[in-house]
Amino acid sequence: MKILFSIAGLEFGGSEVFMLRITKMLAQQHEIILLNTRPDVVNEKLLQTALDRKVRLINTPSDILSKLIPFFKKLNSRYAIAYKIDKLFLKVILKYFKIDILCSFKYESDVFICSALETYNIPIVISTRGCYSLMHQYLSGNPESYEYFNTQTRKAFLRANGLVWLTQKNIDILKTLHATVPDLNIQIYNGYQSAGILEKQVSRDSLGIAEDAVVFGMVARGIEEKGWKVAIEGFVENQKENSKELHLILVGDGEFIAELKKQYASDKFIHFVGKAENVVQYITLFDVAVLPTWFAGESIPNSVVEYLYCNKPVIATNWVEIPAMLSTATDIAGFVVSITREGLPNQKEFTECMKMYIQDKTLIEKHSKLAMQAFEKFSMELCAEKYLRFFQNVKDEYSSY
Structure with missing residues (x-):
């Protein structure tokens, strides 16, 4: 044809x-x-x-x-x-x-x-x-x-x-x-199909991250409505309450991201890595991936598909098709956070979901297996x-x- x-x-x-x-x-x-x-x-x-x-x-x-x-x-x-x-x-x-x-x-x-x-x-x-x-x-x-x-x-x-x-x-x-x-x-x-065999160009060590640390990460367009601030505030709140080493990797760029980078420049556990040609190389470093979006133009976020491809549990919002994306026949590969009456992600719920993964690594393992199953629909x-x-x-x- x-x-x-x-x-x-x-x-x-x-x-x-x-x-x-x-x-x-x-x-x-x-x-x-x-x-x-x-x-x-x-x-x-x-x-x-x-x-x-x-x-x-x-x-x-x-x-x-x-x-x-x-x-x-x-x-x-x-x-x-x-x-x-x-x-x-x-x-x-x-x-x-x-x-x-x-x-x-x-x-x-x-x-x-x-x-x-x-x-x-x-x-x-x-x-x-x-x-x-x-x-x-x-x-x-x-x-x-x-x-x-x-x-x-x-x-x-x-x-x-x-x-x-x-x-x-x-x-x-x-x-x-x-x-x-x-x-x-x-x-x-x-x-979704990977660009090819991954040759790891980055590692946890290259970012100063210990192998036993709990790593959260986000990949998205650099606009406010994708939920960057929600992700950072949830991470910072959990830093205060936990003695474990936590890291947050943020993949994306733009004016909004640049302002956040200045605001959180003193936090060495938040890594602003900019835009990546192959985002999968960073997603493989995550333990848990996040996308607290409320973007009006959202339908099937590519980043969520990429998270599932890498078998990563996902914390995302109850927005457009995201709940169905994360679903398997009997379960869900992560957590879905509600949208408030103001049309924004529920910050308290998001922070609590992060906390559950920090406290229970077996939950990460369970949801990683579910992510593999959830990805099958995106062949x-x-x-x-x-x-x-x-x-x-x-x-x-x-x-x-």
């Missing part, structure tokens, strides 16, 4: 990382084209480490033209030239590579693809995550912008022939926006198989019209 994936920007985020993983897996047996509709938004390190050499990456041309031609921006504002050029370019790509089906990720890409191909003969699948919920929340205070977002969303889903979704929240927000949910829709969890092979089967169903249904 010849499949074109489209996304608006390739920065470091959950949608982008998963798209690079699924295209890598599918490219083993299928021809995969990856179209970036926002070539001005690219994380080069992400591409260097995650883009498979069999996947052909193509950028829409209008951004380059705006840099090369002095009057392009002025003309574009009057005649919408950029959209027309990118629309024509998209159709050329589809014909040249004889694409069978197109799959779009993220709102901006969804709107462009479905508008540009409104009458074009090709099946379109939208793979939705948390972006619609995020925009719904952030634009709700701006009636004009919200109305535009709402209108464009409804138009896009009128054209879409199929929908892949992660959580019920993804469906609920579309209904809130009065968008048409395609009859052909399916829930598929993000799959990349299973994920790719479900995507391909769904693509074929959409393609067959579209052909029968």
Whole structure:
């Protein structure tokens, strides 16, 4: 099958990382084209480490033209030239590579693809995550912008022939926006596959951590809503009450993280290690992994999948699909912390969950085994198989019209 994936920007985020993983897996047996509709938004390190050499990456041309031609921006504002050029370019790509089906990720890409191909003969699948919920929340205070977002969303889903979704929240927000949910829709969890054989570049010793210490850790985007402050405050509180050597490893960067690093610079047991190209090398050092998130754009946090892959117990919030992610057939691989009436993680519960692991290492061992079982639902092979089967169903249904 010849499949074109489209996304608006390739920065470091959950949608982008998963798209690079699924295209890598599918490219083993299928021809995969990856179209970036926002070539001005690219994380080069992400591409260097995650883009498979069999996947052909193509950028829409209008951004380059705006840099090369002095009057392009002025003309574009009057005649919408950029959209027309990118629309024509998209159709050329589809014909040249004889694409069978197109799959779009993220709102901006969804709107462009479905508008540009409104009458074009090709099946379109939208793979939705948390972006619609995020925009719904952030634009709700701006009636004009919200109305535009709402209108464009409804138009896009009128054209879409199929929908892949992660959580019920993804469906609920579309209904809130009065968008048409395609009859052909399916829930598929993000799959995960390691980058390869791990060559440990870090060790506990390199960070000054004793082998018998209890190590908590967190990997996430460097924004407040991921719960960094909650994790640190829970850790500091347990430091006061326990004589055991405790450490907290924090993997991520950004302005918010930088401020926290200054604030806790004197605590040698809190390790701010920055962003890592291979986060697994740090997760393997954890005894317990945490993610006290309340991020509006959350669906299936990649970091939780990576924690489970490394067989780590998890303390996380009762947020979107996280409880189901941690669940096995009969148990759960960690603890789920409630969200307060204010919409924030329950700090007291989180701190207490940390304390239980500190006091009982057998609990860590028990939940580690459960984490191994919980990860099975995130097999990349299973994920790719479900995507391909769904693509074929959409393609067959579209052909029968």
